[in-house]
Amino acid sequence: MPKLPVLRAVVKETLRWRQPTPLGVPHILEEDDVYEGYFMPKGAMIHANHYLISREPNQFPEADEWRPERWLDPSWPTYKEPLSEFPTVRGDPGFGYGVRACPGIDLVATELYTTIGSIAWGFNIKRKEGKAGYENPVPWYQTNPYVITMASQFPADVTPRSSEKARIIRQLTEDPSLTVRAVGEKSEGQFGRPEEGSGKTFDWEGLTALAPDHDKGPRMYPAGV
Known part of the structure; x- marks a missing residue:
C-alpha cells in the first residue's frame, strides 16, 4: 500500500469522521486515579469518547467535514511524512490504546484497504x-x-x-x-x-x-x- 496514500487517507478520514465505536469500549478502573483534577474511584466505568477526540478543533479543523486531504496536504496539522507510510490507521482511537489496543489492527487495515480499494476499482457508486x-x-x-x-x-x-x-x-x-x-x-x-x-x-x-x-x-x- 505504499503507493496508495489517497486510498489510505480516505479510509483514515472515514474512520475519524464516522467512528464505528463513537463511545469506545468501556473499561473499569482497578484503583483510584486522578486525571487533570478529576477524581475517579476504583471500579468506575471509563469510556474514551472517540467522537469528541476526533473533533478536537486544534488537531482537526473543519472537524465535521469529510476531508481526506487533511492527511495529504502539509497545510493541515494532521499531515505526516513520508506519504509512503502515512496516513495509517495505526493510532486511530477506535482501535484502543496502549497494551489494550486491538492486536488485529494490521489485519483490519489490510482488509479495509483491499476491500475499499477493490470496490472503488470495480464500481461506480453514486446517490x-x-x-x-x-x-x-x-x-x-x-x-x-x-x-x-x-x-x-x-x-x-x-x-x-x-x-x-x-x-x-x-x-x-x-x-x-x-x-x-x-x-x-x-x-x-x-x-x-x-x-x-x-x-x-x-x-x-x-x-x-x-x-x-x-x-x-x-x-x-x-x-x-
Whole structure:
C-alpha cells in the first residue's frame, strides 16, 4: 500500500469522521486515579469518547467535514511524512490504546484497504438521481442504535465501471454458485436473492441493501455531541 496514500487517507478520514465505536469500549478502573483534577474511584466505568477526540478543533479543523486531504496536504496539522507510510490507521482511537489496543489492527487495515480499494476499482457508486434521490437524501447523521454503529440504509446506484471489469469480477468470484446480474435485470427477493434452494444471487443494484435494516430507531449525532 505504499503507493496508495489517497486510498489510505480516505479510509483514515472515514474512520475519524464516522467512528464505528463513537463511545469506545468501556473499561473499569482497578484503583483510584486522578486525571487533570478529576477524581475517579476504583471500579468506575471509563469510556474514551472517540467522537469528541476526533473533533478536537486544534488537531482537526473543519472537524465535521469529510476531508481526506487533511492527511495529504502539509497545510493541515494532521499531515505526516513520508506519504509512503502515512496516513495509517495505526493510532486511530477506535482501535484502543496502549497494551489494550486491538492486536488485529494490521489485519483490519489490510482488509479495509483491499476491500475499499477493490470496490472503488470495480464500481461506480453514486446517490440516486431524480425523484428517488430527492426523496431519499443521504443520512449523514443517522446510524443504528448499537454500540458498533453503521450508517442508516439509503438507496444508491452501484454499477460496474466497465464491461471488462464486470467480466473480471465474475471471473474472480470464488463462489461458483453466485450469479452476478447485470444492471437492469430483475432481482429475486428483497436483496436480489432467490428463494432458498435455487442458488445465490449477487445484484449490482442490491449492494447497499445487503446491510441490515436500521430504519427503526436511528441514532442522531448532531455536531458537538
